[in-house]
Amino acid sequence: MVNIVFYNLNHIGDCYISSFFINLIVEQNPNINFNYYFIQGDSFIKNRPNISRINKEEFNNRYSKELHSGVSPENLINNNFLKFLLQHKYQFSQIRAESYNNTNYLFLNTWCAAPIVGHADFDLGAAFEGWKKLMLDVKKQLNVELIFDLKPNIDFVNIFTDYNDYKLNDEEMKKMKDIIFIFNYKPRSGRINIDTRNRLIESLINNNKVMLANYEKQFENNNVLFFDRKFNIEPTPDCLNLKYIWDIICHCKKIVILPTGSSWTFLHKLKDLKNDQIYIHQGDSYIPKLNNNIRLIDKNTEVQIKKI
Numbered sequence: 001m002v003n004i005v006f007y008n009l010n011h012i013g014d015c016y017i018s019s020f021f022i023n024l025i026v027e028q029n030p031n032i033n034f035n036y037y038f039i040q041g042d043s044f045i046k047n048r049p050n051i052s053r054i055n056k057e058e059f060n061n062r063y064s065k066e067l068h069s070g071v072s073p074e075n076l077i078n079n080n081f082l083k084f085l086l087q088h089k090y091q092f093s094q095i096r097a098e099s100y101n102n103t104n105y106l107f108l109n110t111w112c113a114a115p116i117v118g119h120a121d122f123d124l125g126a127a128f129e130g131w132k133k134l135m136l137d138v139k140k141q142l143n144v145e146l147i148f149d150l151k152p153n154i155d156f157v158n159i160f161t162d163y164n165d166y167k168l169n170d171e172e173m174k175k176m177k178d179i180i181f182i183f184n185y186k187p188r189s190g191r192i193n194i195d196t197r198n199r200l201i202e203s204l205i206n207n208n209k210v211m212l213a214n215y216e217k218q219f220e221n222n223n224v225l226f227f228d229r230k231f232n233i234e235p236t237p238d239c240l241n242l243k244y245i246w247d248i249i250c251h252c253k254k255i256v257i258l259p260t261g262s263s264w265t266f267l268h269k270l271k272d273l274k275n276d277q278i279y280i281h282q283g284d285s286y287i288p289k290l291n292n293n294i295r296l297i298d299k300n301t302e303v304q305i306k307k308i
Helices: 012-028 065-069 080-087 124-142 170-176 194-207 240-249 267-272 284-297
Strands: 003-008 034-038 051-053 095-100 103-109 179-182 209-212 224-226 254-257 278-280
Touching: 003 012, 012 034, 012 124, 034 080, 095 124, 103 124, 124 284, 179 194, 194 209, 240 267, 267 284, 278 284
Parallel strands: 003 034, 003 103, 034 051, 179 209, 179 254, 209 224, 254 278
Antiparallel strands: 095 103
16 A cells, blocks of 8 residues: 655644644554654654654754844754655645655645645635545545544544643742733744834833843843743754643733744644633734634633734
């Protein structure tokens, strides 16, 4: 049988959303072997015996410091398989059967804008139908019974479940309750107004204890903490740092996210979040979509994204 490869050449938010579906398909088809390739986000894929990274020997779980400027990670993490995908323009395909290293593969693009999946970015509801169409096409091409069952109220909280939570002691949790956390990661595929973002940070620093996701020299201040330095947790291509961020900041009094996929990786953590806790800056148009995702994951939650 041809090997099935899920791949995504895009950024963190897109890989995070597609991982919900990949994990579901892998679990529902334990007798079929899968591969995957993400530029970043390996920790989103559950550790199961029937799925593995296609180029595991080439994987380097380190970024250069330049990543903090918003540079795309494909310019920093180089390997032969990535070159193969880019040279053959796989980013624009949906399904392609081809040989790589003398092995036949069926490559499935999980990018939200790929021709068959084709849904708006970070939109779980719209993704349902796209993934159903993709799996029907795969069944036809391979002539195999591939199960993809999206039952009502299916459990999509299937990301990061292989890793232990980052635990704070009682004193640390108490201190976090006074903090406003701000995701200051710069977007790699979208754009934000950095000056406007900086003014927001400066206004919040005046009367609050603020923690930024990563160090920025201009905000060295007695009222500012830097998550990466305080907890010694740096961004890594496997994105496990994002799990630990949400394990910790769910104790903060307020969390400010930006229109960047890395700051939207909280859907697996809804049970530990509260209403009036998450606010979005420069992303008002995404609020309905994010809140719809939240309701799809947990219809009983009170968590709602608001603007700041």
